[in-house]
Structure formats: structure tokens, C-alpha cells
Amino acid sequence: MPNPPRLRVAALTVSAVLLSNLLAGCGDDSEDQNVTAQKLSWKDCPAPDGAEGGGDAPSPLPNGDKWQCATLKAPLDWNKPKGDKIGLALIRAKASGDESKRIGSLIFNFGGPGGSGVTTLPAFGEDYAKLRTRYDLVSFDPRGVGRSEPVECLNDLQLDAYFQQDATPDDAAERTRLLDDTREFNAACEDNSEKVLSHVRTTDAARDLDLMRQILGDEKLHYFGISYGTELGGVYAHLFPGKVGRAVFDAVVDPTEDSEEGSLGQTKGFQRALDNFAEHCVSQTEDCPIGDSAQDVKTRIAKLLKDLDSAPIPGVGLRELTQTAATSGIAQSLYSQDFWEYLTEGLEQAYDGDGRVLMLLADSMNGRNEDGEYSNLSAANIAINCADDKPRYTEDYVERKLPEFRSVSPIFGDYLAWGMVSCTDWAVAGAAEHPDVSAAGSAPILVIGNTGDPATPYEGARKMVDALGKGVGVELTYKGQGHGAYGSENTCVHSAVNGYLLDGKVPTAGTICP
Template identity: 75%
Template sequence: MAYRSRLSAAALTTSAVLLAALSAGCGGHAGTGDLTTQKLDWKDCPAPSRAEGGGTSPSPLSSGAKWQCATMKAPLDWSRPKGDTIDIALIRAKATGDPSRRIGSLVFNFGGPGGSGVSTLPAFGADYATLNTRYDLVSFDPRGVGRSAPVECESDAQLDSYFQQDATPDDSAEQKQLVDRTKQFNDACEKNSRTILPHVRTTDAARDMDLMRQVLGDDKLHYFGISYGTELGGVYAHLFPKHVGRAVFDAVVDPTEDPEQSALGQTKGFQLALDNFAKDCASKGDCPIGDTPQEVKDRIAKLLDDLEKKPIPGVFPRQLTQTAATNGIAQSLYSKDFWEYLTEGLQQAYEGDGKILMLLSDSMNGRSEDGEYSNITAANVAINCSDEKPRYTTDDVRRKLPEFRAASPVFGTYMAWGMLGCTDWAVPGAADHPEVSAPGSAPILVVGNTGDPATPYEGAKKMVDALGKGVAVELTYKGQGHGSYDSKNKCVQSAVNDYLLDGKVPKPGTVCS
């Protein structure tokens, strides 16, 4: 959706979000003294909370490094820094190498917005073992997320209904139903999260990161942002250019687009990923979906049309609807590793069994096997709607439908109607698009993936230009899936590691394949 709730909230971290950790409220005691001098009380991490997705306490890394958790106090309202505070949940694994060569903390944000860093970093921690030799690996639940004053909207049962709704209305009655159901969700967010809702903008999270930098004892913020994390990193660089240390942006959000342009770009990105999946399946000679790429895509489109007329059994007692199936297909396009599940899920769906596609959809939406939801959807909508100024109407969507459908016969209608997500939101949006210009910043390595469905490759160049002359260096990865570093591509990892560990910036225009 345009507000990123359905097709990109999870980014590459969807499966990890389902592991998640802890919960806390907002509106703590009035701030006393200078929050930059607070001391963090690092302890063994408890099991993830429901808001972070549930699960068990994170296991130590193969190096033996243990995960530790702490809570940082931050102002509820950054315009009143000595007012009430909220708790920001942090996690770290201390550097494993020679203490004399330790650089500092490397702070991660894995995207969404709405993803829990406290649960995601341990899930992917092994991928950053090389970086862990000289950095403390650190992540956090941004405000509104997980156990950092989480936004709460609807109950589990209500969310089951929300994700089953018809998100591609065909007539005025179905359009009204979609508008009414969206308003119901948004009203629940206002009712249940009134205190935190005005304070979850990306600029607020960026200010939290600068406080975090100081509390962690670092002169500069060394940062690794993925997906929405690149937008957060860009906003941070704009607000605090002199505080930027070594920073990497991977799976890059286009900071120049308004929500409509972003939704259309994602529509094209997911269609490109679906095209690539169809080519791959058909090239194997025994593709159970179709003999040619076009036949694969045609059969997928027909399945979705059939599901709109008649859903099939999914995860009992829920049915696999057209909306859930579209969501599940999109989830499987985030990584080439998921393509085999998409093939199997489609094959089963043709036989009347929608379980695999529904499980993929549940994963996207942060639903655990026991039916409990993390707060990723609530946080995602709250942050996006607070950031994004435009509010679209059904007339706006109808005017744009032909363009969206031309961009993707599978995802176009679904994405276009998603632009209604922030209609009637309680908090006004901040701007048409984020401000990321960062003159005076240290070099930022920007990594774009040519096959990325959720943050199309063109966004990397747009981010480089928006950061300003002499700030960013672009690296291209010719690959598939959302993100580049976690693809395990040696060229990408070598370039990123060389920069973060030794300060070696790759030549502009470097291409990895």
C-alpha cells in the first residue's frame, strides 16, 4: 500500500519481526536533569513481548557474544525536552575483537517503519559477525514500536477482520465499506494511543538516535539503515550532519517522492520482481504454474480474480481472500529465497488449499501462529501518516487507477486503493516527502539493488542527489530481493565492511553482481 502498511512494512525483516520482544507505555515521569548523562543498565534480554512479536530470549552469537538489553529515557515531546519521558528499548552485542581497535557502536534500523530492532538484530546478528569485531552491534525499538511506547490500535480479532477485507473495491458500495473500515482502524489508533500518536514522526526518532549516540558515549553516529532505515538515516543526517560517522544506506527509499509516487514506484517494483520470478520458474522446465513467464503471470492473475469471487480455506478458520493472497505473494517477493514457497503456495492454492499463501500474508502482517499480532501494522500506519502530508480521497484513487493498473495487473489496483490509509488520521502529516539534504556530513555509502521490489533501484540515485554534492557514494548490486548486504554477495559485503571497518569508500559507480 502507499502508506507501506501492507506491502513493505516488513521489508527484509518480516520473519524476524515474528520473533520479537517486550512492551512498555508512554508518558513517564517528568524529565529531570540532562538526559544525555543517563546511565544505561544493561542486562540479559528477556523474552520478546507480544508487541514485538513474541518468542524466546535471543541466543548468544556463535562468537559467544551475549545480547544485552537496556532502556533509554527520551522526551515524549522533543519540543518540551524537560517534560514527560518515554522508554526507548535498546539491545546490543559488545564488540568481540581487540578492545584497542574498537570503533564504537554501530546502530541499526531495519525498516518498516514499525519493525522492532530489539527482535530483528539478534535474528540477523550472524550476518554482521565481521562488523561485530570492531563495533558494538546496537539496535532499538523506535518510538511507537515494540516496547518503546507502542502504538496500539485494534484487537487480534479485529485485525483478522482488517486483513481479510476487500482491498480492491469494484463499486461504490465496496468503496464505502473500505473507507469505513479504514476509518474504524484509524479511530481505534486515536482512542488507544492518543498520548504517543503526535510524537512518532521520523524527525522524533532521529532526535532519539542523537540522544542514543551521546548516551552510548560516541562522538559520531555510526549507522546501518535498511529500507525505511535509509529514510531515518537521511533525516538524521539532515538534522545532525556534523554528527554522522560511517553510515551505510541499503535498500534505499526515494526521499523525493510523495506517497502517491511512492506507491506507484512500489507497484512497478513488485511487478518487476514478479516478472523475474515468472522467468525463473519457467526457465526450469518443470514449473508447476506455467510453461512460459506470461502463462505464470496470467495464472496468478486468474487465481486472484477467482479468490475475489470465492475464497478458499486458508489457516483455519480463516479463508484465503484475494487481499490475503496478494499480500502473501508480495511477501514472497522480498527475497529470492522465498520463491520456492511462492511456487508451492500457488500450486496448493490451485488445488483449493490456501494455507501457505495465508502464512506468508500473516508473516507480512506480524501475526504469530497463535493468532497474536505484533504492533508492526499499528506503528507503520502511525509513523507514515504522521510523516506524510497528503490525504487522498476515493476520487483521487479512481483517477489514478488506470496508471496503477498499467504498472501492474496484479498489484496495481491493490496499491492504488492503499492510498486511502491515512484518510481521517488524527494527526496532520508533516510534509510531502522527507528532507535529507546533509551538507557537511561525512561520506554515506548508498547501496541500491536493481531487483528490489519494495524500494526500487532508482531511489538510490535520488537519495544520493538529495543528500547533496560530495556526501553520498553509490554502490549498485545487480541482484534480486529487498536489500543487498544480507544477500551474502561477497562484493557488496566487502565494500560495506571495508568502509565501516577501515573507512575505505568504494569508487563512485562501483557495480557488484
């Protein structure tokens, strides 16, 4: 995988939709030059299209209600609001409770960036049933994603080859190939999506959020952001502090880091999660099948990856499990403690020469479904990150940084360090070193950090609270594993989140949920 989509802000829920399948659209509305005057035409949702990951239309809700979809028209360029428009795909489940107690719409962003909210929300809709008693649950495909003017780069066959490439070069020839493949991927994005590449920044998506708020009829934006969705929510709060209603940030991105610092922080987070996995395996009552001690588990994983670098093993179909694919699969499995059993199974099989499970995990990470079709998750992820992030890193720079990354994680160090070249020669300049989320005057925002989170390390929650400003961020700590807290079904977390979103009860700052 020459330039892996940056895991720094990936969301568990986005890839878990695919993982559940691997391992076991919307109507048009009339265009109006004045976008704030449009009315949405809600219809039964179609099956997701290829850019959203494919699959079946969402099943009815437990009470028989159907999910509804619509298309919101937004300016392609927010600096030219009367210019060209793009369609943003929306999905909703109407509130199930007493209409007189309805608060409004609760808008979700599940992260990525690049994840389709239109497919993710119904996949996890039951998790938010309590919130639906007083809110319409709403999500969307952000611009550049899914049905919303998707960024397109390589086709499915090209992506199969792309993700088989060596993303951790060991010599000059491999480094040249990595950079050449990066340039080819980025050039394909420009050739196929030039129109939209300069308009997929998080600031653009934040303005889209405010348009949604207005069209949905809410005075304030009630919002649930997960992973990258916390960055989007923070940028919204900065741009529109007076319009923030009840908001929750879960699996929090550190808004103070540039892309290098974010990559290094995530390297630490994934190593921490792998340490926890190894300790958990050997602490079980039965013998751990992949190592005699936590260190032995990690030593054997490192040896497997080294061996795969020169001798891949059979994976899925004609594709082999390479070092890079195995690393992607291991990273994917660390997003949730529920996935640890797949990691154990995948490692057992790989040690016996069968790479199928680890490759299916990697496919989930990369947005590939069981039919061999890719969503545009990877393309959108790179496009949004490169439009947001100002730094551009050279081969020489990454070479100098490798010892630091390796000292943090011998498993993930090279993988995430070389991922920093993703934006080399990108067609659009990055906007800033890091997002501005200062939000003086905003309503309280509940900020939840998970101590075992690999993708958005726990320390980022405190950084977000500080950056939002005094009296805005309210920090809550969940002592758990995996990416995010609300999805763990921890009763303490649910009580705090539901109490705030449903009843307006702000938890005590510094609350700890064991």
C-alpha cells in the first residue's frame, strides 16, 4: 500500500460496516439559487451505491419505520454561494417518541474522513435508539464522499494492486517505487476529480453542517461527532459558536497537532492497543495460542511481518497477504476489543501459511467489500486530509524521522511514518498546520476520551477541551479499549451522554467511567 489512508482520524464504525459482512442514495430535490430556501424531499432510501460501499437498502427500524433519504443542495464553493451546486446525500430516522417532546435533529458524523454516514447510521441505528426518542437521527455523506460528489481516483483493479504494494520501503529502489505510486495515485485523483478537490476541506463541510441545521429547521445544531467527526464539530463550533446546541465529541482528534505529530501520536496509540491485546491474550484462563507471554506475542508478530516482506502467503482469491496488508489487518483489529478474537484467529492462520483473515481485516480498513468493489473511503480520506493539512513531507524528511517512529513502535512505526508522503505532489495546497477549534461563547460540548483508543489517543481529549476554550469543553474519561466510548455500551458513558443530549444535564467535568 504505497500511501496508506491516514489512520490518524479513521473511524471504527465506518470500517466495521464492511467488517461485519466480510467476516461472518437518495432522491434529488429541485435546485434553488438561494440554498437556504430549499425544501428537502424525503423518500425511501435506495441501496448504497458503489462509492458508499454497495450492499442492500437499509432495513426498516425495529418499529417498522423506514429510513428516509434526501439530497441537500450546497454551493460547490462557499466563497461563491450563487455559483455551481453539489448534492449532499442525507439520511434520517424520524423521532420515535412524543412529538411534543421532540428536541430537533441530531446530526452524526462517524469519521474517516471519508466515511459514508448514509450507510453507517442505519448499520448502527439501534445503538442510538434511546436518543431517537427525542431526536430525528440524521447523517450524511460529506462532500467528496459516497453520493456527495465523490472523489474518484483509481478503479477497483488498480486499487487491488495499489494496496498490495510495499508501504514500508527498505532500500532506494523500494522508496522510488513508493513515491512513484504515490504520484500516480494523486495524479489520478486530479484527473478524475479536479472539480471538487479544492472544496473538500473541513471548513467547507462545517458550512454544509450549518446549512443542514437551517434546512432541517433547528435554531441550534445538535451534534454527535466520532473520531474525525470531533474535528469537524470543533471547526463548526469555531465558525458558528452561537449556533452550537447539545454536542458530543467521542474518540477525540487532537486539534493541536500537525499531520506529523498526529501520525506519531497514532503510532503510540496503536502500539499501546497492541500491548493491551497481547497482555489480554496471555492473561486468559486458557493458553494464549499466539504466544507464551505478551512480549512473545509481539515478537512473533514482528517476525511474521518481516517474513511477509520477502515471502507473502496466500490471502483472498489471487491476492497474497503482504507485509503491508498484514499490518493494515492488525491495525483494523485494534479498533475494537470485539475484533481481538479475529486478530488471534488471523495470526494463528498466518503462522500456518493462511492469510485470509488478516487480508479480510485489511480489506475492511481499505473499503473493499466481498465482491471486490471499493468504496471511495480511501480516495476521500486522502483528498480531505491533503486539503486540510499544510505540511508536505519529502522522502529525506521521513528517512530522518524513521528512528523516532520505530522507537515508539517496531510494528507500526515505518507504516505510519511513510504514510506521511500521502500528500506529496497533491494538486491542492493544504489549508493549515492544524484546525482552529477555539469556540468562545459556544454551549458546553461533552468531550469523551478513551484510555485504550488506538486511532485517536486518549491525550487528545484534554487537548480538545483546552483548545475549545474555557467553559466550553467538558471532559469525560472512559477507561476502556477500542476506538470510541459510546459504542462500548458502558452504562456510565451512556448515562452521561444520554443525560446531556436528552435532558440537558451537563456531566461534571473530569467524570471517570470505569
